[in-house]
Amino acid sequence: MxxxxxxxxxxxxxxxxxxxxxxxxxxQVAQATGGGADCxxxxxxxxxxxxxxxxxxxxxxxxxxxGPQGNxxxxxxxxxxxxxxxxxxxxxxxxxxxxxxxxxxxxxxTRTRTPAWTTTASxxxxxxxxxxx
Numbered sequence: 001m002x003x004x005x006x007x008x009x010x011x012x013x014x015x016x017x018x019x020x021x022x023x024x025x026x027x028q029v030a031q032a033t034g035g036g037a038d039c040x041x042x043x044x045x046x047x048x049x050x051x052x053x054x055x056x057x058x059x060x061x062x063x064x065x066x067g068p069q070g071n072x073x074x075x076x077x078x079x080x081x082x083x084x085x086x087x088x089x090x091x092x093x094x095x096x097x098x099x100x101x102x103x104x105x106x107x108x109x110t111r112t113r114t115p116a117w118t119t120t121a122s123x124x125x126x127x128x129x130x131x132x133x
Contacts, residue, residue, distance in 0.1 A: 001041070001068070013037055018048055026055040033061040041066045049076035057083055064088065074098070 005011055016032045018025060029052065032040050040063050049072055065072060065087040072089045074097055
């Protein structure tokens with residue numbers, strides 16, 4: 001992410017480290033959003049988002065949240081309605097409770113056999129073709 005920011009001639013502001021367990025992240029929200037921050041990049045797991053979101057909303061900040069790991073999701077924003085509209089959810093792990101993933105999950109549950117994936121490579125040899133069986 002640092003290289004991406006550098007490519008656009010930008011750099012990150014302050015780094016705020018969340019305590020591992022907390023019921024109130026108000027001091028950390030104030031640190032992260034203070035000084036006119038327009039975006040807060042959150043690299044945390046799903047659980048801290050629940051407490052963070054409450055403090056974030058109470059702060060009245062207009063800074064946009066960006067969750068690059070996909071943990072800013074339907075679980076962590078449950079009950080907040082549209083209050084976090086404008087936040088950006090990204091990541092390699094999409095929210096599988098949304099379409100089109102629901103269709104894929106339903107289909108996979110109806111399969112009678114899970115495909116096995118193997119390669120023909122052996123120790124010291126180049127990888128062979130991928131075989132689906």
